[in-house]
Amino acid sequence: MSAWLLSLYLLGTSGQGVLADEDYRFCHEPRYPLYEDERRWCELGGDPNPRCPDLPKACENHVEPGPDGRFSGAWGDGDGSGDGSGDGSDAGDGEQESRATPPDGDGRKARPKRKEIELPAVLSPIAKLLLIGLVLAGIALIARHILKNRHDDPEDDPDEPVRAPSPEEAQVAAIRAAKETDVTRLLNLARAEASAGRFEAAIEYAYAAALRRLDGDGFIELHHSRTNGDYVRRLRRGQPQLASELRGVVREVEGVQFGARAATRERFDAVLSGVMNIVGRGATALLLLLSLFGLPGCSDDAGDAESKPKPVIGGDTSPIGERAVLEAIATKSPKVSYRIEPLNIIAEDVGTLIILPGAGPKDDNWDPILAWVEEGGRLILAGERPTHKDLELFEDPRPTPYTQLFTGYFVGFNDMQGWTLKVPPSPGLLPQIGLTEGESVLYRYLSDDYSDEEVSVYAVGVYRGEGEIIAFENDDFFTNIAMSVEDNARAMATMAHRYDERSVQLCTAWTGSGSSSPLDAMRNADLTPLIVQLLVFVVLLVLYRGIAFGRLRDTEARGRRASVDHVQALGSHYARAQATGHAWQAYAAWALDQIDLRLPGQRRRGLQATASAIAARTQWPETEVITLLLAASDAANRGGPASMRGPASAAHADADEGSSSLHNLQRMAAMLAAMGPSHQGTKPKK
Amino acid sequence: MDVQELSSRFESWVTETSKAVLGQEETIEAVLIALLANGHVLIEGVPGLGKTLLARTLSRVLGLEHKRIQFTPDLMPSDVSGGNVYHQKEDRFVFIPGPVFTNLLLADEINRAPAKTQSALLEAMQDRSVSTDGETRQLPDPYVVIATQNPVESQGTYPLPEAQLDRFLAKVHVGHPTSAVEQQLLRGYASGFDASDLDSAGVSVQSDADEIRAMKRVLSTVQVGDELIHYMTQIVAQSRTHRAVYLGASPRGAISLLTAGRARAASQGRTFVVPDDVKALAPSVLRHRLILHPDAEIEGVTADDVISEILTQTQVPRTAA
Numbered sequence A: 001m002s003a004w005l006l007s008l009y010l011l012g013t014s015g016q017g018v019l020a021d022e023d024y025r026f027c028h029e030p031r032y033p034l035y036e037d038e039r040r041w042c043e044l045g046g047d048p049n050p051r052c053p054d055l056p057k058a059c060e061n062h063v064e065p066g067p068d069g070r071f072s073g074a075w076g077d078g079d080g081s082g083d084g085s086g087d088g089s090d091a092g093d094g095e096q097e098s099r100a101t102p103p104d105g106d107g108r109k110a111r112p113k114r115k116e117i118e119l120p121a122v123l124s125p126i127a128k129l130l131l132i133g134l135v136l137a138g139i140a141l142i143a144r145h146i147l148k149n150r151h152d153d154p155e156d157d158p159d160e161p162v163r164a165p166s167p168e169e170a171q172v173a174a175i176r177a178a179k180e181t182d183v184t185r186l187l188n189l190a191r192a193e194a195s196a197g198r199f200e201a202a203i204e205y206a207y208a209a210a211l212r213r214l215d216g217d218g219f220i221e222l223h224h225s226r227t228n229g230d231y232v233r234r235l236r237r238g239q240p241q242l243a244s245e246l247r248g249v250v251r252e253v254e255g256v257q258f259g260a261r262a263a264t265r266e267r268f269d270a271v272l273s274g275v276m277n278i279v280g281r282g283a284t285a286l287l288l289l290l291s292l293f294g295l296p297g298c299s300d301d302a303g304d305a306e307s308k309p310k311p312v313i314g315g316d317t318s319p320i321g322e323r324a325v326l327e328a329i330a331t332k333s334p335k336v337s338y339r340i341e342p343l344n345i346i347a348e349d350v351g352t353l354i355i356l357p358g359a360g361p362k363d364d365n366w367d368p369i370l371a372w373v374e375e376g377g378r379l380i381l382a383g384e385r386p387t388h389k390d391l392e393l394f395e396d397p398r399p400t401p402y403t404q405l406f407t408g409y410f411v412g413f414n415d416m417q418g419w420t421l422k423v424p425p426s427p428g429l430l431p432q433i434g435l436t437e438g439e440s441v442l443y444r445y446l447s448d449d450y451s452d453e454e455v456s457v458y459a460v461g462v463y464r465g466e467g468e469i470i471a472f473e474n475d476d477f478f479t480n481i482a483m484s485v486e487d488n489a490r491a492m493a494t495m496a497h498r499y500d501e502r503s504v505q506l507c508t509a510w511t512g513s514g515s516s517s518p519l520d521a522m523r524n525a526d527l528t529p530l531i532v533q534l535l536v537f538v539v540l541l542v543l544y545r546g547i548a549f550g551r552l553r554d555t556e557a558r559g560r561r562a563s564v565d566h567v568q569a570l571g572s573h574y575a576r577a578q579a580t581g582h583a584w585q586a587y588a589a590w591a592l593d594q595i596d597l598r599l600p601g602q603r604r605r606g607l608q609a610t611a612s613a614i615a616a617r618t619q620w621p622e623t624e625v626i627t628l629l630l631a632a633s634d635a636a637n638r639g640g641p642a643s644m645r646g647p648a649s650a651a652h653a654d655a656d657e658g659s660s661s662l663h664n665l666q667r668m669a670a671m672l673a674a675m676g677p678s679h680q681g682t683k684p685k686k
Numbered sequence B: 001m002d003v004q005e006l007s008s009r010f011e012s013w014v015t016e017t018s019k020a021v022l023g024q025e026e027t028i029e030a031v032l033i034a035l036l037a038n039g040h041v042l043i044e045g046v047p048g049l050g051k052t053l054l055a056r057t058l059s060r061v062l063g064l065e066h067k068r069i070q071f072t073p074d075l076m077p078s079d080v081s082g083g084n085v086y087h088q089k090e091d092r093f094v095f096i097p098g099p100v101f102t103n104l105l106l107a108d109e110i111n112r113a114p115a116k117t118q119s120a121l122l123e124a125m126q127d128r129s130v131s132t133d134g135e136t137r138q139l140p141d142p143y144v145v146i147a148t149q150n151p152v153e154s155q156g157t158y159p160l161p162e163a164q165l166d167r168f169l170a171k172v173h174v175g176h177p178t179s180a181v182e183q184q185l186l187r188g189y190a191s192g193f194d195a196s197d198l199d200s201a202g203v204s205v206q207s208d209a210d211e212i213r214a215m216k217r218v219l220s221t222v223q224v225g226d227e228l229i230h231y232m233t234q235i236v237a238q239s240r241t242h243r244a245v246y247l248g249a250s251p252r253g254a255i256s257l258l259t260a261g262r263a264r265a266a267s268q269g270r271t272f273v274v275p276d277d278v279k280a281l282a283p284s285v286l287r288h289r290l291i292l293h294p295d296a297e298i299e300g301v302t303a304d305d306v307i308s309e310i311l312t313q314t315q316v317p318r319t320a321a
Helices: A001-013 A055-060 A124-154 A168-176 A183-195 A199-216 A230-240 A242-257 A265-302 A323-330 A367-374 A488-496 A516-526 A528-545 A563-576 A580-598 A606-616 A622-639 A651-674 B002-018 B025-036 B051-062 B077-081 B120-127 B162-167 B179-190 B208-219 B228-241 B249-268 B274-290 B292-300 B303-313
Strands: A336-338 A350-355 A376-383 A395-396 A404-407 A426-432 A439-445 A455-464 A467-472 A502-506 B038-046 B068-072 B080-088 B094-098 B104-108 B129-132 B135-138 B142-149 B168-173 B244-245
Touching: A124 A528, A183 A199, A183 A265, A199 A230, A199 A242, A199 A265, A230 A242, A230 B274, A242 A265, A242 A622, A265 A367, A323 A336, A323 A488, A323 A502, A367 A376, A367 A455, A367 A467, A376 A488, A395 A455, A404 B129, A426 A439, A426 A467, A455 B051, A516 A528, A563 B292, A580 A622, A580 A651, A580 B292, A606 A651, A622 A651, B002 B025, B002 B051, B002 B094, B002 B208, B002 B228, B025 B038, B025 B051, B025 B168, B025 B208, B025 B249, B025 B274, B038 B051, B051 B104, B051 B142, B080 B129, B080 B142, B094 B135, B120 B129, B120 B142, B142 B208, B162 B168, B162 B249, B162 B274, B168 B249, B168 B274, B208 B249, B228 B244, B228 B249, B228 B274, B228 B303, B249 B274, B274 B303
Parallel strands: A336 A502, A350 A376, A350 A502, A376 A467, A426 A455, B038 B142, B038 B168, B068 B104, B104 B142
Antiparallel strands: A395 A426, A404 A439, A439 A455, A455 A467, B080 B094, B129 B135
8 A cells, every 4th residue: 555655656756656666677677678769768768767777777788689680698687587588589570569569578578470381382272172072071971871860760761650659669768868968958858747747757857857957066976876875975975955855855756766656746846846946056056156266356356445556467567568557547547457358349437548559440440439439538549540530640741859748738638737748759740630620739849949830749639529539649658668757657647547537448459359258259269160160060960879968977997908917917916825726726627627628528437537538648647647637626626615615724725735736737737738629619520 | 563663663773772882873774674684694893893792782672582602613513503412300302492592693703613513503594493303493583693703813713604604684894983983982981881781881672572573574565666676686697797706696695685675675764665775785785695706806806896896887777867
């Protein structure tokens, strides 16, 4: 509060306040590099300059821009902190960037130029053909699917006789309809079913609407495996009141669904009443949430507006930026801001519009602005040159060597008599806006004799209706560096100020880039054709698939690991658990099955006969085979369920038989390999 | 008696049992539902969690005659079922009933006895009768076995046979109490509670055998729709085809799910079973009936994991999702 009052006082006396901020580096860094265009202001501020203390030193410091017109290297006060905008990103090319440059740092960072991708000329027709071909192919594909879908659907076949659906089909249709996910449609379906006397279906629809609402609000997550009790318990954790209401509904619904209670009008009404409570409460909670989110956004306006000035949002702090202009205006007119909205509709609470070069209506439609002026607005054209017949400005080619401005008698300027206002020399304007004779509100003399006829008008004003139009020769006066000169800042504040507390808006090239509605945004971004195409595509897709779009509700299928991973993991577990014996048990059971497959019926004849058959087939010693078979049989018998084993037997068995189990396993694998493949499944040769 | 009366009586059981067994409401409800469904319960938990206290408190609350068998490795089948003893004075064999002849049998640490002795309970649990020397004797009604076992200690224990496991309607896990419950527990002991003296906790008798028999009759009036039966059979069928399962739930498991579902519905004052009953009871009713493949066990898969996956995959009847 006190700082703001101090700045207001300083502005009132010298204009120092608005440039006291360290962000205005051209005022606080002696080695700040200045362009020639900016140096025009050096002599005007004087030396010393209490409003911009280091500007005189910066003016003495001739830092030359590089060949590309940009400054390079550190030019700060030696701590390396001031090189921010000097390297490689200046507003360069030898001339100042336009005022449209978006604020960034102190504004001397220029927008990077858009890099155009240039394709060889020969590629252009090919690319066009490819694009057209792709679009046509896509359309043909979709059309084919639609036709196929319709052709395959017997219900659409005109030759098919129309028949009444069977009860089963009606049930299927009801189930399909039950998958409807839109709450409003579900409620409508419920009411429709109730009016048709089908109260059981109506109750189901109503209950589905409640669940869908809760799901949509994020209180529960619907899943086909979840029961009504699951939903109630889920709600009870965070929304006990809602859980209680849902439980009441569930009791009624389940009574009808599973308890064979009669589905009556009274029961449906009770269910619907409970459902509406839930649906309404969900919406209320959502609104409350949105309101809570909205509160911080409103807090700036709802705060202690009288105790502190409204901060100016954004703004460029470079010499040719306009943040100091806004701050100067804000000292007398707290409601000051950049204008983002287009100029086709101007609200009644706007008192002054300052239009910088290039910020006027793109289609030269100045009529809404003129209408606003006639109703009491003040339009300031800061170098903007409209082509509208009522606003056309006539230039005075006579140059003037003088910088001192004198004020005429015009609303807003009457209080400036005797103030010292200065801008660099420039040609002037004729005191005329359109065909209307205006007042010379700011002017300079062309010669030393101060003759009234020999003046160059820097700004001219006319009255129109209840408002005023003031046109400036250029936008020099509306720069940060201009605010460092004599009484310029006071004059800026006085000129823009309206006693009725209406707001002041500064129009830049960004004005109108915002949109008042999503449709405007779409149109402004030239996205209408794309969006229309996407919508058409979506409609076609809906026609093709015939399903509602939405978030996938199915749980993701757990990916099956590669078999080798599974085997390795299992092997490592066996090894870690020292369960070689267990592995041998499992393998033995499998191996015996394999032997059965390869020697069908042999095992029924006994172990001896099986061993003989294997020995004959593999040429292995029969004693080794029978030993192996005995070990495998014993292991397989021990490999059953836990209850079939003795108390705590497995661990001891593993410890004792670890090495022999591994040996047996290897020998069994070798024996199976020697036996060769199974012949099961092949046709016996006759 | 109707369902509403049954429900209020059930609530009083839970409230009264909770006076002595703190922080185990879900376990108490699960055990009581099993008892109401005329089933037997296997309570599993590490030592010191109040399994025996729970069984003793229930017997007090339900007003049933109860006996306790401490299962040991040298326990013989006749120690459970009883046997014929020669009566010198009368010069004939006289049957001396074993502890199994009671309303509520607490089989403490049942897995410490060998399978031979455990099997002595098979007929008693299934047919509620005991056959000795060619004579079959009926057990009193109601007859309920509450068995406890410790899952951690494996030395000198014998896993229960699958046939006997299947005869338990539910297997209930008892977990550690929360810190707040434990504090409440200590305060109770500090103010004079004695686990061996239920009077010190103010546990009073709430029912008797006649009332429990009447309540069981009420269960038969609880409706079970075809969709629910389909839901139950789907769950049981999937337990047999799950990749991690070696042996799935038996038809007795499906029947247990049905009866337990009815008991739960009635305990909540409903005259019909809803999917929530089935889903809530499936873990305790099915977990001990599943035998997993050894490789699944080694990978750390448990029966509860399998049941949870089955329940997630099975569509609930009449769901809006």
